[in-house]
Amino acid sequence: MQIEANQIVGVILAGGLARRMGGGDKSLLLIGGRKILDYVVESSCAQLNTVIINANGDPKRFAAFDLPVQADIVPDFAGPLAGVVSAMAWVKQNQPNVTHIITMAADTPFFPKDYVTRMVDMMQFQEKRLACASYQGRTQPVFGLWPIDLFDDLYKALVEDDLRKVDRFTAPYGVADVPFDELAANPFFNVNTPQDIALGEQQLEATNTLLTHD
Template identity: 45%
Template sequence: MKQPLGVILAGGQATRMGGGDKGRLALGGNTILQHVIDRLEPQVAGMALNANGDPARFADLELPVIPDSLAEFPGPLAGVLAGLDWAAEQGADAIVTAAADTPFFPCDLVPQLLLASEASPHPLALAASGKPGGKLWRQPTFGLWPVALREDLRAALEAGLRKVVIWTDKHDAGQAAFVQSGIDPFFNVNTPEDLEEARRIAGEME
Protein backbone atom coordinates (compact mmCIF):
# COMPACT_ATOMS: atom_id res chain seq x y z
CA MET A 1 0.00 0.00 0.00
CA LYS A 2 1.16 3.52 -0.75
CA GLN A 3 2.08 5.79 2.13
CA PRO A 4 -1.18 7.26 3.48
CA LEU A 5 -2.10 10.91 3.38
CA GLY A 6 -2.63 12.80 6.63
CA VAL A 7 -5.77 14.70 7.65
CA ILE A 8 -5.82 16.91 10.72
CA LEU A 9 -9.28 17.07 12.24
CA ALA A 10 -10.09 20.65 13.26
CA GLY A 11 -13.80 20.69 12.48
CA GLY A 12 -15.08 20.84 16.07
CA GLN A 13 -16.65 23.92 17.61
CA ALA A 14 -14.36 24.15 20.70
CA THR A 15 -17.27 25.09 22.94
CA ARG A 16 -15.36 24.36 26.17
CA MET A 17 -12.67 26.83 25.09
CA GLY A 18 -15.22 29.51 24.27
CA GLY A 19 -15.32 28.77 20.54
CA GLY A 20 -12.85 29.63 17.81
CA ASP A 21 -9.86 27.67 16.56
CA LYS A 22 -8.22 26.26 19.68
CA GLY A 23 -5.43 24.83 17.54
CA ARG A 24 -4.25 28.42 17.08
CA LEU A 25 -3.60 28.86 20.81
CA ALA A 26 0.02 29.42 21.78
CA LEU A 27 2.05 26.47 23.01
CA GLY A 28 5.79 26.29 23.54
CA GLY A 29 6.72 29.15 21.22
CA ASN A 30 4.34 27.99 18.50
CA THR A 31 0.68 26.93 18.25
CA ILE A 32 -1.01 23.66 19.19
CA LEU A 33 -1.86 23.11 15.53
CA GLN A 34 1.72 23.66 14.37
CA HIS A 35 2.91 21.03 16.86
CA VAL A 36 0.40 18.60 15.30
CA ILE A 37 1.55 19.47 11.78
CA ASP A 38 5.20 19.01 12.71
CA ARG A 39 4.53 15.55 14.19
CA LEU A 40 2.34 14.27 11.38
CA GLU A 41 4.11 15.67 8.31
CA PRO A 42 7.16 13.33 8.39
CA GLN A 43 4.88 10.29 8.68
CA VAL A 44 2.59 10.86 5.67
CA ALA A 45 2.77 11.49 1.93
CA GLY A 46 0.87 14.79 2.12
CA MET A 47 -1.54 16.61 4.41
CA ALA A 48 -4.84 18.47 4.53
CA LEU A 49 -6.76 20.24 7.28
CA ASN A 50 -10.40 19.38 7.92
CA ALA A 51 -12.05 22.60 9.12
CA ASN A 52 -15.36 24.35 8.66
CA GLY A 53 -16.00 28.04 8.05
CA ASP A 54 -13.83 30.45 6.08
CA PRO A 55 -10.73 28.53 4.91
CA ALA A 56 -8.81 31.79 4.39
CA ARG A 57 -8.01 31.93 8.12
CA PHE A 58 -5.64 29.00 7.58
CA ALA A 59 -3.96 30.38 4.46
CA ASP A 60 -0.63 30.78 6.25
CA LEU A 61 -0.39 27.00 6.76
CA GLU A 62 -0.34 26.36 2.99
CA LEU A 63 -2.44 23.21 3.40
CA PRO A 64 -5.60 22.20 1.57
CA VAL A 65 -8.60 22.98 3.80
CA ILE A 66 -11.47 20.55 3.42
CA PRO A 67 -14.84 21.15 5.13
CA ASP A 68 -17.28 18.53 6.33
CA SER A 69 -19.56 17.41 3.51
CA LEU A 70 -22.41 16.84 5.98
CA ALA A 71 -24.20 19.66 7.79
CA GLU A 72 -24.73 20.26 11.52
CA PHE A 73 -21.29 19.16 12.78
CA PRO A 74 -22.02 15.41 12.99
CA GLY A 75 -18.69 14.66 14.67
CA PRO A 76 -15.24 13.38 13.76
CA LEU A 77 -16.49 10.77 11.29
CA ALA A 78 -17.68 13.61 9.05
CA GLY A 79 -14.12 14.88 9.00
CA VAL A 80 -12.86 11.40 8.21
CA LEU A 81 -15.28 11.19 5.29
CA ALA A 82 -14.19 14.59 3.99
CA GLY A 83 -10.60 13.42 4.21
CA LEU A 84 -11.37 10.19 2.36
CA ASP A 85 -13.12 12.10 -0.43
CA TRP A 86 -10.08 14.38 -0.75
CA ALA A 87 -7.72 11.41 -0.70
CA ALA A 88 -9.72 9.67 -3.44
CA GLU A 89 -9.16 12.73 -5.65
CA GLN A 90 -5.41 12.39 -5.00
CA GLY A 91 -5.42 8.69 -5.94
CA ALA A 92 -4.49 7.62 -2.40
CA ASP A 93 -5.43 4.33 -0.76
CA ALA A 94 -5.84 5.55 2.82
CA ILE A 95 -5.59 8.45 5.23
CA VAL A 96 -4.37 8.80 8.79
CA THR A 97 -6.23 11.27 10.99
CA ALA A 98 -4.94 13.25 13.94
CA ALA A 99 -6.82 15.69 16.16
CA ALA A 100 -5.83 19.35 15.95
CA ASP A 101 -5.85 19.73 19.76
CA THR A 102 -3.50 16.84 20.64
CA PRO A 103 0.07 18.17 20.37
CA PHE A 104 2.05 15.27 21.88
CA PHE A 105 0.80 12.25 19.89
CA PRO A 106 3.37 9.55 19.02
CA CYS A 107 5.98 10.19 16.36
CA ASP A 108 5.50 6.57 15.21
CA LEU A 109 1.70 6.83 14.97
CA VAL A 110 1.48 5.97 11.27
CA PRO A 111 3.82 2.95 11.19
CA GLN A 112 2.10 1.49 14.25
CA LEU A 113 -1.34 1.97 12.69
CA LEU A 114 -0.14 0.31 9.48
CA LEU A 115 1.17 -2.66 11.45
CA ALA A 116 -2.09 -2.94 13.42
CA SER A 117 -4.14 -2.97 10.24
CA GLU A 118 -2.35 -5.95 8.71
CA ALA A 119 -4.76 -8.47 10.28
CA SER A 120 -7.80 -6.48 9.16
CA PRO A 121 -9.50 -7.03 5.79
CA HIS A 122 -8.99 -3.30 5.11
CA PRO A 123 -6.25 -0.79 6.02
CA LEU A 124 -8.30 0.26 9.04
CA ALA A 125 -7.03 0.71 12.61
CA LEU A 126 -7.48 2.96 15.63
CA ALA A 127 -4.89 4.05 18.14
CA ALA A 128 -5.35 3.11 21.80
CA SER A 129 -3.45 4.18 24.89
CA GLY A 130 -3.19 3.28 28.55
CA LYS A 131 -0.85 2.82 31.46
CA PRO A 132 1.36 -0.29 31.74
CA GLY A 133 -0.81 -3.25 32.75
CA GLY A 134 -3.98 -1.14 32.63
CA LYS A 135 -6.95 -0.82 30.32
CA LEU A 136 -6.40 0.52 26.84
CA TRP A 137 -8.66 3.36 25.72
CA ARG A 138 -9.30 3.77 22.02
CA GLN A 139 -8.53 7.14 20.47
CA PRO A 140 -11.19 7.52 17.77
CA THR A 141 -9.72 10.64 16.19
CA PHE A 142 -6.38 8.89 15.57
CA GLY A 143 -6.87 6.23 12.95
CA LEU A 144 -5.97 4.72 9.60
CA TRP A 145 -8.92 4.80 7.21
CA PRO A 146 -9.26 3.13 3.77
CA VAL A 147 -10.55 5.09 0.79
CA ALA A 148 -12.28 1.89 -0.37
CA LEU A 149 -14.78 2.17 2.50
CA ARG A 150 -15.74 5.82 2.02
CA GLU A 151 -19.15 5.10 0.47
CA ASP A 152 -19.93 2.68 3.29
CA LEU A 153 -19.03 5.41 5.78
CA ARG A 154 -21.09 8.00 3.90
CA ALA A 155 -24.14 5.74 3.99
CA ALA A 156 -23.65 5.09 7.71
CA LEU A 157 -23.41 8.80 8.50
CA GLU A 158 -26.45 9.62 6.39
CA ALA A 159 -28.33 6.92 8.34
CA GLY A 160 -27.47 8.70 11.60
CA LEU A 161 -24.32 6.94 12.83
CA ARG A 162 -22.14 9.16 15.02
CA LYS A 163 -20.05 6.84 17.21
CA VAL A 164 -16.71 6.04 15.60
CA VAL A 165 -16.09 2.66 17.22
CA ILE A 166 -19.45 1.25 16.11
CA TRP A 167 -18.37 1.68 12.50
CA THR A 168 -14.76 0.56 13.01
CA ASP A 169 -15.84 -2.55 14.94
CA LYS A 170 -18.20 -3.46 12.10
CA HIS A 171 -15.21 -3.57 9.78
CA ASP A 172 -12.84 -5.43 12.15
CA ALA A 173 -10.46 -2.54 12.66
CA GLY A 174 -7.04 -3.24 14.11
CA GLN A 175 -5.77 -1.54 17.25
CA ALA A 176 -2.38 0.12 17.67
CA ALA A 177 -1.52 0.17 21.37
CA PHE A 178 0.59 2.97 22.82
CA VAL A 179 1.55 2.39 26.47
CA GLN A 180 2.12 5.56 28.44
CA SER A 181 5.58 6.21 29.78
CA GLY A 182 5.16 9.55 31.46
CA ILE A 183 2.60 11.84 29.83
CA ASP A 184 -0.44 10.56 28.00
CA PRO A 185 0.58 10.90 24.32
CA PHE A 186 -3.05 11.59 23.43
CA PHE A 187 -3.55 14.37 25.98
CA ASN A 188 -5.80 16.91 24.29
CA VAL A 189 -6.64 20.50 25.03
CA ASN A 190 -10.35 20.96 25.73
CA THR A 191 -10.40 23.57 28.51
CA PRO A 192 -8.29 26.52 29.69
CA GLU A 193 -6.96 24.25 32.44
CA ASP A 194 -5.86 21.71 29.81
CA LEU A 195 -4.03 24.48 27.96
CA GLU A 196 -2.07 25.38 31.08
CA GLU A 197 -1.16 21.71 31.57
CA ALA A 198 -0.08 21.42 27.92
CA ARG A 199 2.16 24.45 28.35
CA ARG A 200 3.71 22.87 31.43
CA ILE A 201 4.35 19.62 29.53
CA ALA A 202 5.79 21.48 26.55
CA GLY A 203 8.14 23.35 28.88
CA GLU A 204 9.42 20.08 30.34
CA MET A 205 10.01 18.67 26.84
CA GLU A 206 12.20 21.57 25.71
Protein backbone atom coordinates in the same frame (compact mmCIF):
# COMPACT_ATOMS: atom_id res chain seq x y z
CA MET B 1 -0.42 -6.21 0.58
CA GLN B 2 2.10 -3.71 1.92
CA ILE B 3 0.81 -0.16 2.24
CA GLU B 4 3.38 2.38 1.06
CA ALA B 5 3.77 5.92 2.39
CA ASN B 6 2.56 7.46 -0.87
CA GLN B 7 -0.71 5.53 -0.54
CA ILE B 8 -1.68 7.35 2.67
CA VAL B 9 -2.92 10.91 3.10
CA GLY B 10 -2.80 12.48 6.54
CA VAL B 11 -5.87 14.32 7.77
CA ILE B 12 -5.79 16.83 10.62
CA LEU B 13 -9.31 16.99 12.01
CA ALA B 14 -10.08 20.58 13.00
CA GLY B 15 -13.80 20.70 12.33
CA GLY B 16 -15.06 20.68 15.92
CA LEU B 17 -17.02 23.45 17.61
CA ALA B 18 -14.72 23.80 20.66
CA ARG B 19 -17.68 24.43 22.98
CA ARG B 20 -15.64 23.96 26.16
CA MET B 21 -13.23 26.64 24.97
CA GLY B 22 -16.05 29.06 24.24
CA GLY B 23 -15.93 28.42 20.49
CA GLY B 24 -13.29 29.40 17.96
CA ASP B 25 -10.23 27.46 16.85
CA LYS B 26 -8.54 25.93 19.86
CA SER B 27 -5.83 24.55 17.57
CA LEU B 28 -4.68 28.14 16.98
CA LEU B 29 -4.09 28.78 20.69
CA LEU B 30 -0.50 28.90 21.91
CA ILE B 31 1.52 26.36 23.88
CA GLY B 32 5.18 27.13 24.38
CA GLY B 33 4.87 30.19 22.15
CA ARG B 34 3.63 28.19 19.16
CA LYS B 35 0.16 27.41 17.88
CA ILE B 36 -1.05 23.95 18.88
CA LEU B 37 -1.63 23.27 15.20
CA ASP B 38 2.04 24.07 14.48
CA TYR B 39 3.05 20.99 16.46
CA VAL B 40 0.43 18.81 14.78
CA VAL B 41 1.35 19.94 11.26
CA GLU B 42 5.08 19.55 11.89
CA SER B 43 4.73 15.99 13.18
CA SER B 44 2.22 15.02 10.49
CA CYS B 45 4.32 16.35 7.62
CA ALA B 46 7.41 14.61 9.01
CA GLN B 47 5.59 11.27 8.73
CA LEU B 48 3.57 11.70 5.53
CA ASN B 49 3.99 12.98 1.98
CA THR B 50 0.55 14.60 1.83
CA VAL B 51 -1.39 16.20 4.67
CA ILE B 52 -4.69 18.09 4.57
CA ILE B 53 -6.74 19.94 7.16
CA ASN B 54 -10.43 19.22 7.68
CA ALA B 55 -12.08 22.43 8.89
CA ASN B 56 -15.26 24.40 8.38
CA GLY B 57 -15.63 28.15 7.94
CA ASP B 58 -13.16 30.48 6.25
CA PRO B 59 -10.14 28.41 5.14
CA LYS B 60 -7.96 31.55 5.00
CA ARG B 61 -7.34 31.33 8.74
CA PHE B 62 -5.17 28.28 8.03
CA ALA B 63 -3.34 29.87 5.09
CA ALA B 64 -0.04 30.09 6.99
CA PHE B 65 0.18 26.29 7.09
CA ASP B 66 0.11 26.01 3.27
CA LEU B 67 -2.01 22.84 3.33
CA PRO B 68 -5.24 22.01 1.49
CA VAL B 69 -8.34 22.67 3.60
CA GLN B 70 -11.39 20.45 3.10
CA ALA B 71 -14.72 21.39 4.68
CA ASP B 72 -17.28 18.82 5.78
CA ILE B 73 -19.40 17.45 2.96
CA VAL B 74 -22.21 16.53 5.35
CA PRO B 75 -24.18 19.18 7.29
CA ASP B 76 -24.66 20.03 10.96
CA PHE B 77 -21.15 19.47 12.37
CA ALA B 78 -21.57 15.70 12.45
CA GLY B 79 -18.37 15.05 14.43
CA PRO B 80 -15.13 13.25 13.56
CA LEU B 81 -16.79 10.85 11.13
CA ALA B 82 -17.84 13.84 9.02
CA GLY B 83 -14.19 14.86 8.82
CA VAL B 84 -13.18 11.34 7.85
CA VAL B 85 -15.70 11.00 5.03
CA SER B 86 -14.93 14.52 3.80
CA ALA B 87 -11.22 13.75 3.67
CA MET B 88 -11.98 10.57 1.75
CA ALA B 89 -13.93 12.66 -0.77
CA TRP B 90 -10.94 15.00 -1.16
CA VAL B 91 -8.62 12.05 -1.76
CA LYS B 92 -10.94 10.46 -4.31
CA GLN B 93 -11.00 13.72 -6.26
CA ASN B 94 -7.38 14.80 -5.89
CA GLN B 95 -5.29 11.67 -5.32
CA PRO B 96 -7.25 8.69 -6.69
CA ASN B 97 -4.30 6.30 -6.30
CA VAL B 98 -4.25 6.75 -2.51
CA THR B 99 -5.75 3.80 -0.64
CA HIS B 100 -5.93 5.06 2.96
CA ILE B 101 -6.22 8.14 5.12
CA ILE B 102 -4.83 8.46 8.62
CA THR B 103 -6.38 10.94 11.03
CA MET B 104 -4.97 13.17 13.77
CA ALA B 105 -6.74 15.62 16.06
CA ALA B 106 -5.83 19.28 15.54
CA ASP B 107 -5.73 19.89 19.29
CA THR B 108 -3.28 17.08 20.14
CA PRO B 109 0.21 18.61 20.00
CA PHE B 110 2.25 15.67 21.31
CA PHE B 111 1.03 12.68 19.31
CA PRO B 112 3.74 10.06 18.61
CA LYS B 113 6.48 10.69 16.07
CA ASP B 114 6.17 7.08 14.86
CA TYR B 115 2.37 7.12 14.83
CA VAL B 116 1.92 6.40 11.12
CA THR B 117 4.44 3.57 10.92
CA ARG B 118 3.07 1.79 13.95
CA MET B 119 -0.53 2.12 12.84
CA VAL B 120 0.22 0.66 9.41
CA ASP B 121 2.40 -2.14 10.79
CA MET B 122 -0.12 -3.24 13.42
CA MET B 123 -3.10 -3.11 11.06
CA GLN B 124 -1.27 -5.34 8.61
CA PHE B 125 0.09 -7.63 11.33
CA GLN B 126 -3.40 -8.17 12.74
CA GLU B 127 -4.86 -8.38 9.22
CA LYS B 128 -7.58 -5.84 9.96
CA ARG B 129 -9.21 -3.28 7.67
CA LEU B 130 -8.82 -0.39 10.10
CA ALA B 131 -6.61 0.63 13.00
CA CYS B 132 -7.19 2.79 16.06
CA ALA B 133 -4.61 4.10 18.52
CA SER B 134 -4.90 3.59 22.27
CA TYR B 135 -3.12 4.59 25.45
CA GLN B 136 -3.34 2.76 28.78
CA GLY B 137 -6.46 0.88 27.70
CA ARG B 138 -8.29 3.93 26.39
CA THR B 139 -9.01 4.03 22.67
CA GLN B 140 -8.38 7.22 20.71
CA PRO B 141 -11.05 7.14 17.99
CA VAL B 142 -9.85 10.35 16.32
CA PHE B 143 -6.49 8.66 15.67
CA GLY B 144 -7.37 6.08 13.06
CA LEU B 145 -6.23 4.48 9.81
CA TRP B 146 -9.05 4.23 7.29
CA PRO B 147 -9.35 2.56 3.85
CA ILE B 148 -10.81 4.86 1.21
CA ASP B 149 -13.07 2.06 -0.01
CA LEU B 150 -15.29 2.59 3.05
CA PHE B 151 -16.40 5.97 1.68
CA ASP B 152 -19.83 4.85 0.44
CA ASP B 153 -20.61 2.94 3.64
CA LEU B 154 -19.52 5.84 5.83
CA TYR B 155 -21.42 8.46 3.82
CA LYS B 156 -24.59 6.37 4.06
CA ALA B 157 -24.11 5.84 7.80
CA LEU B 158 -23.80 9.59 8.35
CA VAL B 159 -26.47 10.90 5.99
CA GLU B 160 -29.11 8.15 6.08
CA ASP B 161 -28.54 6.49 9.46
CA ASP B 162 -27.48 9.60 11.41
CA LEU B 163 -24.59 7.66 12.93
CA ARG B 164 -22.11 9.76 14.91
CA LYS B 165 -19.99 7.51 17.13
CA VAL B 166 -16.73 6.35 15.55
CA ASP B 167 -16.56 2.97 17.28
CA ARG B 168 -20.13 2.08 16.32
CA PHE B 169 -19.25 2.54 12.67
CA THR B 170 -15.85 0.84 12.72
CA ALA B 171 -16.61 -2.22 14.87
CA PRO B 172 -18.22 -4.41 12.16
CA TYR B 173 -15.21 -4.02 9.86
CA GLY B 174 -12.48 -5.17 12.25
CA VAL B 175 -10.17 -2.73 13.98
CA ALA B 176 -6.55 -3.28 15.01
CA ASP B 177 -5.75 -1.81 18.42
CA VAL B 178 -2.43 0.03 18.33
CA PRO B 179 -1.24 0.73 21.90
CA PHE B 180 1.32 3.37 22.79
CA ASP B 181 1.41 2.32 26.44
CA GLU B 182 5.18 2.50 26.84
CA LEU B 183 5.15 6.30 26.72
CA ALA B 184 5.39 8.00 30.11
CA ALA B 185 2.94 10.78 29.30
CA ASN B 186 -0.28 10.49 27.34
CA PRO B 187 0.73 11.27 23.73
CA PHE B 188 -2.93 11.88 22.86
CA PHE B 189 -3.40 14.65 25.42
CA ASN B 190 -5.71 17.18 23.82
CA VAL B 191 -6.72 20.71 24.64
CA ASN B 192 -10.40 21.03 25.54
CA THR B 193 -10.48 23.68 28.26
CA PRO B 194 -8.44 26.76 29.18
CA GLN B 195 -6.92 24.70 32.01
CA ASP B 196 -5.55 22.26 29.45
CA ILE B 197 -3.32 25.01 28.06
CA ALA B 198 -1.43 25.07 31.37
CA LEU B 199 -1.23 21.27 31.39
CA GLY B 200 0.13 21.37 27.85
CA GLU B 201 2.80 23.86 28.90
CA GLN B 202 3.83 21.49 31.71
CA GLN B 203 3.98 18.48 29.39
CA LEU B 204 6.04 20.42 26.84
CA GLU B 205 8.45 21.54 29.54
CA ALA B 206 8.80 17.97 30.84
CA THR B 207 9.44 16.68 27.31
CA ASN B 208 12.05 19.34 26.64
CA THR B 209 13.76 18.51 29.94
CA LEU B 210 13.99 14.84 28.98
CA LEU B 211 15.42 15.71 25.56
CA THR B 212 18.01 17.98 27.16
CA HIS B 213 19.22 15.17 29.41
CA ASP B 214 19.31 12.45 26.72
